[in-house]
Amino acid sequence: MLHTILITLLVIVSIALVIVVLLQAGKSAGLSGAISGGAEQLFGKQKARGLDLILHRITIVLAVLFFLCTIAVSYFKI
Template identity: 45%
Template structure:
């Protein structure tokens, strides 16, 4: 059982790395300060955009990471 959880843990870890690297940077330059009104449409539908989906996927993968970490601690201590 420990081997299966370890494999799942490694897969989840790699998926977290991939999802985080796939997210756009949150840096705001001068262009976003000038065109500040462009964010209003995307602010309403933020959960439907690719960035919103990646954010949800990151949260889900982090939850799985914590769960597999706790399971590994449990099975290692046995």
Template identity: 50%
Template sequence: MYEILLTSLIIVSFLLIAVVLMQPSKTNAASALSGGAEQLFGKQKARGFEAGLRRVTGVLGFVFMALAVALTYLSSH
């Protein structure tokens, strides 16, 4: 059981890294010079592909944490 969870954790971690790297950057040169206050207080929602990537990132992050807790529990018992 431990080996299956460990393999799952490794796979999820690589998927999480890939999804985070696929997300588009939010910074550009103009906002870096002005402090980026317009992006901080902007009301722009992610749409389409970006929204899907955010959702997948959240789900993979939750699965990663659950697997890590489960592995910790199994290794202590």
């Protein structure tokens, strides 16, 4: 019973994580964008605001839930 609930929760969290990651805007385009984007992220020139900040925080929460659910499924495996 617990194993089934954990598997169901893991599937829901996985789908939600994929959707939230796909909703986020790309940070850079191409090689030049990757270099300048890394510098901006390192020095903090551009702060995430609004929807990007919310999606970033939701991604972190869902990633933590994903790992916890995965560990719990493997621990409580019947």
